[in-house]
Amino acid sequence: MAPSVGKSVPRVDGPAKVAGSARYVDDLVLPGMLHGATVRSDVARGRLLGVDLDPAFDWSGITVVTADDVPVNAVPIIETDQPVLAKDEIRHAYEPVALLACEDRLRLEKALRHVTLRVEPLPPVLTIDDALAAREVIRPPDNVFKRYLMTKGRGGAAVDGCEVVVRGVYESGAQEHVYIEPNGMIAFWDDDGAHVEGSLQCPYYVQKGVKGVFGLPDDGVDVTQAVTGGGFGGKEEYPTLLALHALLLAKKSGRPVKLIYGRQEDVEASTKRHPSRVEIASGCDRDGTLRSVSIRVLFDGGAYVTLTPVVLSRGALHACGAYRWEDVTVEAIAVATNTPPNGAFRGFGAPQTVWAIERHMDRVARTLGIDPMELRRKNLLRLGDTTATGQTLKESVGVQECVEKAMAASGFTQKRARGPVVTGRVARGIGASVFLHGAGFTGSGEKYLKGRVAVDLLPGSRARVRTASTDIGQGTETVFRQIAADALGVAVDAVDFAVPSTRHVPDSGPTVASRTVMVVGSIVEKAASALRVRVGEEATVSGVSREAAWDRLAADPGRATALVQYEPPPGVVWDDATYSGDAYPAYGWACDVAEVEVDLDTFETKVTGFWAAVDVGRVVNPILCAGQVEGGTLQAIGWALTEKLVTRDGKILNPRMTNYIVPTSLDAPPFTTILVEAPYSRGPGGAKGVGELPMDGGAPAVAAAIEHATGLVLDRVPLLPEDLFEASLKGDAR
Amino acid sequence: MSVTLTVNGSLLTLEAPPAARLLDVLRERLGLTGTKEGCGEGECGACTVLVDGVPVNSCLVALGQCAGREVTTVEGLGDAQHLTPLQEAMVTEGGAQCGICTPGMLLSAEALLREKPAPTDGEIREAIAGNVCRCTGYQRIVNAITEGARRREVRP
Numbered sequence: 001m002a003p004s005v006g007k008s009v010p011r012v013d014g015p016a017k018v019a020g021s022a023r024y025v026d027d028l029v030l031p032g033m034l035h036g037a038t039v040r041s042d043v044a045r046g047r048l049l050g051v052d053l054d055p056a057f058d059w060s061g062i063t064v065v066t067a068d069d070v071p072v073n074a075v076p077i078i079e080t081d082q083p084v085l086a087k088d089e090i091r092h093a094y095e096p097v098a099l100l101a102c103e104d105r106l107r108l109e110k111a112l113r114h115v116t117l118r119v120e121p122l123p124p125v126l127t128i129d130d131a132l133a134a135r136e137v138i139r140p141p142d143n144v145f146k147r148y149l150m151t152k153g154r155g156g157a158a159v160d161g162c163e164v165v166v167r168g169v170y171e172s173g174a175q176e177h178v179y180i181e182p183n184g185m186i187a188f189w190d191d192d193g194a195h196v197e198g199s200l201q202c203p204y205y206v207q208k209g210v211k212g213v214f215g216l217p218d219d220g221v222d223v224t225q226a227v228t229g230g231g232f233g234g235k236e237e238y239p240t241l242l243a244l245h246a247l248l249l250a251k252k253s254g255r256p257v258k259l260i261y262g263r264q265e266d267v268e269a270s271t272k273r274h275p276s277r278v279e280i281a282s283g284c285d286r287d288g289t290l291r292s293v294s295i296r297v298l299f300d301g302g303a304y305v306t307l308t309p310v311v312l313s314r315g316a317l318h319a320c321g322a323y324r325w326e327d328v329t330v331e332a333i334a335v336a337t338n339t340p341p342n343g344a345f346r347g348f349g350a351p352q353t354v355w356a357i358e359r360h361m362d363r364v365a366r367t368l369g370i371d372p373m374e375l376r377r378k379n380l381l382r383l384g385d386t387t388a389t390g391q392t393l394k395e396s397v398g399v400q401e402c403v404e405k406a407m408a409a410s411g412f413t414q415k416r417a418r419g420p421v422v423t424g425r426v427a428r429g430i431g432a433s434v435f436l437h438g439a440g441f442t443g444s445g446e447k448y449l450k451g452r453v454a455v456d457l458l459p460g461s462r463a464r465v466r467t468a469s470t471d472i473g474q475g476t477e478t479v480f481r482q483i484a485a486d487a488l489g490v491a492v493d494a495v496d497f498a499v500p501s502t503r504h505v506p507d508s509g510p511t512v513a514s515r516t517v518m519v520v521g522s523i524v525e526k527a528a529s530a531l532r533v534r535v536g537e538e539a540t541v542s543g544v545s546r547e548a549a550w551d552r553l554a555a556d557p558g559r560a561t562a563l564v565q566y567e568p569p570p571g572v573v574w575d576d577a578t579y580s581g582d583a584y585p586a587y588g589w590a591c592d593v594a595e596v597e598v599d600l601d602t603f604e605t606k607v608t609g610f611w612a613a614v615d616v617g618r619v620v621n622p623i624l625c626a627g628q629v630e631g632g633t634l635q636a637i638g639w640a641l642t643e644k645l646v647t648r649d650g651k652i653l654n655p656r657m658t659n660y661i662v663p664t665s666l667d668a669p670p671f672t673t674i675l676v677e678a679p680y681s682r683g684p685g686g687a688k689g690v691g692e693l694p695m696d697g698g699a700p701a702v703a704a705a706i707e708h709a710t711g712l713v714l715d716r717v718p719l720l721p722e723d724l725f726e727a728s729l730k731g732d733a734r
Numbered sequence: 735m736s737v738t739l740t741v742n743g744s745l746l747t748l749e750a751p752p753a754a755r756l757l758d759v760l761r762e763r764l765g766l767t768g769t770k771e772g773c774g775e776g777e778c779g780a781c782t783v784l785v786d787g788v789p790v791n792s793c794l795v796a797l798g799q800c801a802g803r804e805v806t807t808v809e810g811l812g813d814a815q816h817l818t819p820l821q822e823a824m825v826t827e828g829g830a831q832c833g834i835c836t837p838g839m840l841l842s843a844e845a846l847l848r849e850k851p852a853p854t855d856g857e858i859r860e861a862i863a864g865n866v867c868r869c870t871g872y873q874r875i876v877n878a879i880t881e882g883a884r885r886r887e888v889r890p
Contacts, residue, residue: 014825017833020768020808027767181834229834263773473832623828630871657777665859
């Protein structure tokens, strides 16, 4: 059987999706089902004094749930600070306070208008600076959720002794995921316990939440992923809240309940990318050799902890970029504010710090008067170098090749050298970024998680892969089939993919952190290989054909399945106490080049070309892989140019697709994607992770291109026309 | 009141309030759940269907407006075992990822290809500008529609 890894096998779930027969959660209907809705606060901070139901309204047939109905009123994520429904305290402007369910959606909408919350407002903490000033303390003792300190060599103090010292401050705003399918969940109870099915990335996260809140055993909760219309991290931790809400309504009403968010509610209430400020002081030699760096990372965590400590960790670990430094200090702080909780979003903290370090590299180059790519090339991490955490890079560093290929394909050197091309009122420029992204969980994460995968032999030389890894569009269903098929020596269509459901699949861990192919895929490969050996042994021992041996094993429940647990690669050592060692088993590497046109009258920016060269190790499926690169890059371009979340008093002023603008086909550039393959020995077939990497480099490449075109130095995203206009008034030009 | 219209080739008479959203009638009354709701205000294009061959956001169209007209949804293209060349190309070229925008995207593309059998990249981008995709970056959707157009020429 010819190997399928490396081939663009068409996505297996494709036909159902293009025919409209794939079932997403809103397409599911259960008999007797009610529709659910959420009553939310409308002030950012306050004391909740009461929930009043209008006595003049007809409440028959309407189920009402409040905090008093919640068995354990704490959502278990990293901490348990977030209530399922607010009881006494309002901590952000969209805090869920009560739930309603009704068979008739029109009556449900009416009923929502007859619930009044009595709230005594308190002064909210709305920005990072407010939080650090701590005039109001919303997270004792100092409004800080989490703090990390990383040092290497003599630390950041060594910056002051360097020949050339450059300082900069870089900021980024919140970003909404805008998966096109809003959050949704359907729930019911029966003698077996709680059942939920919905749009989600991590079935076992939801299971943990339901177990904790309702006090149920593992087998009392069944969580199933419906076909999911995009996630990007937005359906990592947040769907737990919907599952809990739908189950509370279902329990009280005794009926199945479907809870689907409208777009506005989804934008307002769900998690966002953490707004950030990153302060960098770096020291280098006059020839551009980087020596020392001191970095302070500040993230706005929002109202609850959610996943903020881990997001901050990834941000800190990527803050030094793809470069060699002898002396490093990174201090990272996440604070609490009275804004909706910020959480997981593709890139998970790295886009903010990569934005900062890449803009800083351009600033250093400008200060030294050398070409920005020459500066980068001089200082890129190579095999054998040590990273900021002291990790020695032993293999799979394809960054040099990424830089060469992206620059050659885009004609970067010539275009850069000739300077901005101004035609009438349009100025054209080109810019680039270089970056890395750690694949898999940070530090000891995978060791503690102990992800498990099952592969089953089925009659007729077929097999089935069972994991909790969800396909949310990336192509997991297809690439896992490819990996298993090659390991078993069968065709891709002889392998099934079990729907992720906690009753039927082992916990292979969450679908996050660019870990699905590299980590979970490697367990799939191992389990499938074990079965191939088992089939061969059975054929030899019993003297039957391979096919007959396969059928015998498939019929024997004791021998049909290989259940394999992840073994961290030997020699990967991480110290949580000092925040040093092997931060990630492997890194993806990339170079992005953006070409832009800026209208010098209106300050509108159009990205007219984009080249991405990425090293994600061995590519399992080139079309799906390039699709990840291009889709992630366009999200980065949106974050850079149009996606601005406007807030006032903790409320979002543009919670709709009419005024929160994500790129359309006319805003997107043509993409040239170059796949550089520096194989990683522990990934399946040599693969690393790809999902998040492309989110990291788009914004700084676009900003560098605008700077090249206009001379405007821009250190904050998003870059709307008014931001460029203001920068031009301030005379920020070189 | 009753409204008579053609949906995917079948003549139907429905009793419904004339202001009912076409989207809800398709999904809830007719069980045609291939048409998706992403925003409910005509911005995302996930609910795109064809009315007399022209793409519209079915969340903005009242059932009453469709009286005597012909509505085409994704179910009116090919089913999963009998894909049209355009649907097939959307799979093989990587134009569908999560799939939620795909039905609407296909109908906008279908309308384009009926008018222009061999569109340029610019014409394709213009035709799908009302269909937001958050997964692909659009490059592979453009490739898929180009390839779908080519395969239609060979096997209409």
